[in-house]
Amino acid sequence: MTEASLIVSLPLLAAVVTAASARVARPVGLIATAANAALAILLARRVLAEGAQVTHLGGWEAPLGIAFETDGLAAVMILMAAIVGVAVAVQASDDRTPRSATDPGAFWPLWLATLGAMNALFLSADLFNLYVTFEILGLAAVGLTALTGTRRALRAAFDYLSAGLAGSLLLLLGVALAYAAAGQVDLSVVPALTESAQGRISLALIFAGLAVKAALFPLHFWMPAAHSSAAPVASALLSALVVKAAIYVALRLSLDGGIGAEPLRVAMAAAGAGAMLxxxxxxxxxxxxxxxxxxxxxAQVGLISLALGVAPGAADSTLWHAAVLLMLSHAFAKAAMFLAVGRIAEELGHDRISGLNREELRPGAAEFAFAVAAVSLIGLPPTAGFVGKWVLIEGLIDRDAWIWVALVFAGTVLSAAYLSRVVSRCLRGGPHVAPGARRPQWRAGDVAALGLAVSALLLGLGSALPFALLEITVT
Amino acid sequence: MTTDLVYHVAGAGLTGLALWRLATCRDALRRIMALNVLAIGIAMVLLASGFDAATGRTDPVPQAFALTGIVVLVSVTAALLALAERIGGRSND
Amino acid sequence: MIAFDIVLTLGLLACAAMALTLRDRTASIAAFVVAGLLIALSWVRLAAPDVALAEAAIGAGVTGALFLRSARRIGPITGGPVGGMSASIAAALGAGGLSAALFWAFAGTSGPVPYPPLVAANLEASGVTNPVTAVLLNFRAWDTLLEIAVLAVALALVVMLGPAPVVPRALGELVLPFARIVVPLAILVAGHLLWQGATAPGGAFQAGAVLAGGMLALVLAGIGPAGERIVRGALLLGLAGLAVFVGAALAAEGLTGRFLGYPAGAEKAWIIAIEASLTLSIAATLCLLFTGPVRRPHQ
Incomplete structure (x- = not known):
């Protein structure tokens, strides 16, 4: 058995078990998440040692069959999902975490289905197969949104699922047109698609569907409500991982499409700039x-999309490597942030920003984790966000793309501005805190949030590893 | 004029009809139905593209895609309807 | 036959338009179901009988039943259209333009078609003679496995949301004899569809939908113990399909070294075995998607 087939099978099997029995859901879910992380590491090691792997499922070669392409990019994405998953699972396994009002064990099957769908998506080299993985991902993500069972969450879940289905159908229409234009739907057909008018329309439809799923401006309308009304563990998964799946596919297609995908990249960069502002x-x-x-x-999805949009295809790798590093940095930092916000809201009993100035409660680990994550999102050294932005800006300056440099700087200043609204309130000590103020208790959620925030920090120092992995492509 | 051309027209028509309804209607149930019609329109242009008028056969691979699409669609429809029942009808107000 | 196709598609478009515009919910759903049956006919005309069977059973049957259930619970259509007449006309023009562009894009293509010769060349090695089944359960079995995962996640979602269970009501004296005929018939037809799927149109999805129809007839007639234990059993059965399929994929890898690569010579046995368990699982899942779970005591 190879790591690739195990890493797509195991989460699905565990999802079935946890859905069947709420009693064993927590231990099975934790074990499966940990095993998935171990498999992700083994997979990355194999890619580093032996180069990219291509597996023809059932032995049928593309285009008749479906292939798994395990290159460096796929390995990095699988690792990203695995690491964020472990942290989120740690928080979710805390008995005291407020859970679904509808069904106490419902988190685990939905999370494991999300994980299995994402692993399958990162490995898949077939357009129609990608569509099916998106459907699993979409349904599971909607379940995570609805987990709290509040009316607001259910409404957000309904809008999310409607938008997601519309996005899926755009994607499907694009795949259908790709079939009509080229007769086949494996990813090797993408360069041919860029050469005919029909093929270009098909790619545009696919990108439009992906933009809905990635919540890329101006198709983000469903997202703030969904991500803000879900339970903290669910928001962390949705924001850190689920939107990345669509961005990943856009990157994959943009790399495969090469120079022919240029108009799509310009649209992505422009939409990204709009999203940032x-x-x-x-x-x-x-x-x-x-x-x-x-x-x-x-805003951050906008920055990543901008970076993908200005990256000129596979041959020149600096800019898209920067985009991938920004994706990793955002995944870790944003998951840490949502978990931290969940803990802060739990301690305070609300999450109003004006109410963060408080006298009776000292800042705790969650506030610290939020601040560290904010440093990474803004892109201060030595975080992964800094390295990503540094490489991006350096690449842009090399190309004399000063407008984009200005936009990236503007986005950075704005992110510093809005994050400092929180950080300045959270970390204030001294006279603002009453002498007898209590300190929040340590919880699993604090460990998870801190762990992720520190990972985002350390990734900046250890960014050589993802860069080395990204160099490995299918030849 | 060939068979596949007729169905290309019908498929494009169904798609347009569904898009019009999605743009002009707020009722949750009707929007879900419009998304179903949209999916059927897509399946129709897909199968019409796979149809070979000369031999009268259809490529089995898009047939499999259409079948998968039908099953995926009924799953998502059931989920959407369950959500719509919980929030009660209107999709935005 | 072109004349027939034109009449058929015109009727289809008319039914779809009625389904999307009639203000009476029941009439609109009836039009939707008729449209579904006409679409099944179109699939037959497009030489896709497997899709036609699935469309009639699932697209028209199960989806129509789901809509009827929800319509009864949600009540009549409230609120007018978005914007006024001018907005509607603008949307119609936009949608018309898009649909014309789509027609141009699709009808203008006559690219290469690499699949049919590839399928034909490998059909013998696939273990079945129906090319669509060969694609679904062998060449592209991974798509089908993930599709079963979509069904399983939808099931988990619906169980989590827990809509009100469907309460059987007295449907009149004819229901009992009707169910007595329908249920055994459904089981027979499902078994036949499943078995013939290997050689002729049919297979797990069509058989599963027919079986689900039979089970729903039982539920609606209020026959049989519809208690918590039965629903729990149905839930386990619904989820089991995915577990069996993934297990088979891994077991095949253990035997042949290829994920989803069935042992040579035994392909047909593997495919029929997988399809048989999928049929039961799909039937249970579709049934539960319609009836919803039994509410737990604490709610």
Whole structure:
């Protein structure tokens, strides 16, 4: 058995077990998440040692069959999902974490299905197969959104699923047109698609569907409500991982499409710039902490999309490597942030930003984790966010793309502005805190949030590893 | 004029009809139905593309895609309807 | 036959338009179901009988039943259309333009078609003679496995949301004899569809949907113990399909070294075995998607 087939099978099997029995859901879920992380590491080691792997499922070669392509990019993404997953699972396994009002064990099957779908998506080299993985991912993500069972969450879940289905159908229409134009739907057909008018329309439809799923401006309308009304563990997964799946596919297609995908890349960069400004503006005005963090995801997805848009294809790797590092940094930092916000809201009993100035409660580990994550999102050294932005700006300056440099700087300043709204309130000590103020208790959630925030920090120092992995491609 | 051309027209028509309804209607149930019609329109242009008028056969691979699409669609429809029942009808107000 | 196709598609478009515009919910759903049956006919005309069977059973049957259930619970349509007449016309023009563009894009293509010769060349090695089954359960079995995962996640989601269970009501004296005929018939037809799927149109999805129809007839007639234990059993059965399929994929890898690569010579046995368990699981899942779970005591 290879790591690739185990890493897609194991989460699905565990999802079945946890859905069947709520009693064993927690231990099985934790073990499966840990085993998935171990498999992700083994997979990355194998890719580092032996180069990219191509597996023809059932022995049928593409285009008739479906292939798994395990290259460096796929390995990095699988590792990202595995690490964020472990932290989120740790928080979710805490008995005291407030759980679904509808079904106490419902988190685990939904999370494991999300994980299995994402692993399958990162490995898949077939357009139609990608569509099916998106459907699992979409349904499981909607379940995670609805987990709290509140009316607001259910409404957000309904809008999310409607938007997700519309996005899926756009994607499916694009795949259908790709079939009509080229007769086959494996990823090797993408370069041919860029050569005909029909093929280009098909790619545009696919990108539009992906933009809905990645909540890329101006198709992000469903996202702030969904991400801010879900339970903290669910928001962390949705914001850190689920939107990345669509961005990953866009990157994959943009790399495969080469120079022919240029108009799509320009559109992505422009939409990304719009998202950065729109998301930052709303984050500056948000009155609730979770809403601020959700709008910050819109802005950060914009930055990543901008980086992908200005990257000129596979041959010149600097810029898209920077984009991938920004994706990793955002995954860790944003998951840490949502988990921290969950803990802060739990201690305070609310998540109003104006109410973060408090006298009776000292800042705890969650506030610290939020601040560290904020440092990474803003892109200060030595975090992964810093390395990603540094490489991106350096690459842009090399190409004399000064407008984009200015936009990236503007986005950075804005992110510093909206995140400092929170950090400046959280970390204030001294006269603002009453002498007898209590300290929040340590919880599993604090460990998870801190662990992720520190991972984002350390990834900046250890960014050689993802860069080395990304060099490995299928030849 | 060939068979596949007729179904290309019908498929494009169904798609347009569904998009119009999605743009102009707020009722949750009706929007879900419009998404179903949209999916059927897509399946129709897909199968019409796979149809070979000369031999009268259809490529089995898009047939499998259409079948998968039908099953995926009924799953998502059931989930959407369960959510719609919980929030009661209107999709935005 | 072109004339027939034109009449059929015109009727289809008319039914779809009625389904999307009639203000009476029941009439609109009836039009949707008729449209579904006409679409099944179109699939037959497009030489896709497997898809036609699935569309009639699932697209028209199960989906129509789901809509009827929800319509009864949600109540009549409230609120007018978005915007006024001018907005509606603008949307119609936009949608019309898009649909014309789509027609141009799809009808203008006559690219290469690599699949049919590849399927034909490998059909013998697939273990079945129905090319669609060969694609679904062998060449692209991974798609089908993930599709079963979609069903399982939808099931988990619906169970979590827990809509009100469908309460059987007295449907009149004819229901009992009707169910007595329908249920054994459904089981026979399902078994036949499943078995013939290897050689002729049919297979797990069609058989599962027919079986689900039979089970629903039982539920609606209020026959049989519809207690918590039965629902729990149905839930386990519904989830088991995914577990069996993934297990088979891994077991095949253990035997042949290829994920989802069935042992040579035994392909047909593997495919039929997988399909048989999928049929039961799909039937249970579709049934539960319709009836919903039994509410737990604490709610």
């Amino acid at each position: 729109w998301g930052s503006w709303h984050a500056l005005r948000a009155d609730r902490l979770k809403l601020l963090v959700a709008h910050s995801t819109v």
